[in-house]
Amino acid sequence: MNHGMFITFEGPEGAGKTTVLGMLREYLEEQGFKVLLTREPGGIPIAEQIREVILSTLNTKMDPRTEALLYAAARRQHLVEKVIPALEKGCIVLCDRFIDSSLAYQGYARGLGINEVSTINEFAIEGLWPDATFYYDIDPEVGLKRISSNSGREVNRLDSENLEFHHKVKEGYMELINRYRGRFHIINAEKELPLVFEQTKTKLIDILNRKMI
Numbered sequence: 001m002n003h004g005m006f007i008t009f010e011g012p013e014g015a016g017k018t019t020v021l022g023m024l025r026e027y028l029e030e031q032g033f034k035v036l037l038t039r040e041p042g043g044i045p046i047a048e049q050i051r052e053v054i055l056s057t058l059n060t061k062m063d064p065r066t067e068a069l070l071y072a073a074a075r076r077q078h079l080v081e082k083v084i085p086a087l088e089k090g091c092i093v094l095c096d097r098f099i100d101s102s103l104a105y106q107g108y109a110r111g112l113g114i115n116e117v118s119t120i121n122e123f124a125i126e127g128l129w130p131d132a133t134f135y136y137d138i139d140p141e142v143g144l145k146r147i148s149s150n151s152g153r154e155v156n157r158l159d160s161e162n163l164e165f166h167h168k169v170k171e172g173y174m175e176l177i178n179r180y181r182g183r184f185h186i187i188n189a190e191k192e193l194p195l196v197f198e199q200t201k202t203k204l205i206d207i208l209n210r211k212m213i
């Protein structure tokens with residue numbers, strides 16, 4: 001099997017992941033790599049429908065465990081239908097959020113417990129942890145300001161949580177970075193976009209070179 005690389009991108013709201021990912025895809029394709037850029041929750045019709053249910057601002061009564069299970073269900077379908085086939089074709093899969101979002105948002109910030117949320121997600125991913133994860137480090141207030149000044153960006157149910165929740169999300173990520181030291185690569189996302197992109201690109205090239213040795 002010609003196995004590609006699975007790279008995930010994480011961070012608080014408005015950190016710049018989606019913006020950098022678009023630039024990264026263009027750069028990697030220019031270098032001749034086969035790339036799949038996708039996102040969670042979503043990336044395929046079933047998971048995009050689950051995304052609508054989770055993120056609709058109308059669904060204010062959603063129980064935290066229901067929320068965690070829906071993210072895990074969307075993850076499972078997206079992996080089976082899209083991510084695994086692309087990896088089998090040797091693609092570099094760039095995924096905007098993955099399991100660490102569930103661990104930080106549902107496990108830590110919602111208070112369900114990182115270990116508990118990890119258990120349901122291990123059932124969903126069957127051992128397919130990312131090869132590497134980029135964490136875009138930003139003060140949640142700065143990220144939320146970026147989102148509110150972007151008129152094209154809808155504010156979803158999770159964005160609308162209070163500031164305390166968003167600070168907890170960041171704390172949750174700090175826990176994960178301690179837990180999975182070798183996998184995480186931290187990028188200062190408060191810098192200017194060209195610098196954020198350059199730092200990501202340099203680290204990613206290093207990761208790809210090490211894999212090819």
Ligand SMILES: Nc1ncnc2c1ncn2[C@@H]1O[C@H](COP(=O)(O)OP(=O)(O)OP(=O)(O)O)[C@@H](O)[C@H]1O
Nearest residue numbers: 013014015016017018019146147150191192193196
């Ligand atoms: N380094 C940067 N400096 C200033 N603004 C930025 C930077 N990177 C991205 N932005 C802007 O911030 C906003 C949010 O960026 P983006 O959608 O890429 O973030 P995100 O991490 O994907 O957010 P979310 O996970 O909440 O969807 C956009 O308007 C984008 O143009």
Ligand SMILES: Cc1cn([C@H]2C[C@H](O)[C@@H](COP(=O)(O)O)O2)c(=O)[nH]c1=O
Nearest residue numbers: 040041071097098101102105106158159
């Ligand atoms: C995968 C995943 C996501 N979330 C949250 C994080 C964001 O608030 C939204 C997704 O919106 P984005 O604009 O695509 O970043 O969902 C979560 O709480 N748990 C997860 O597993």
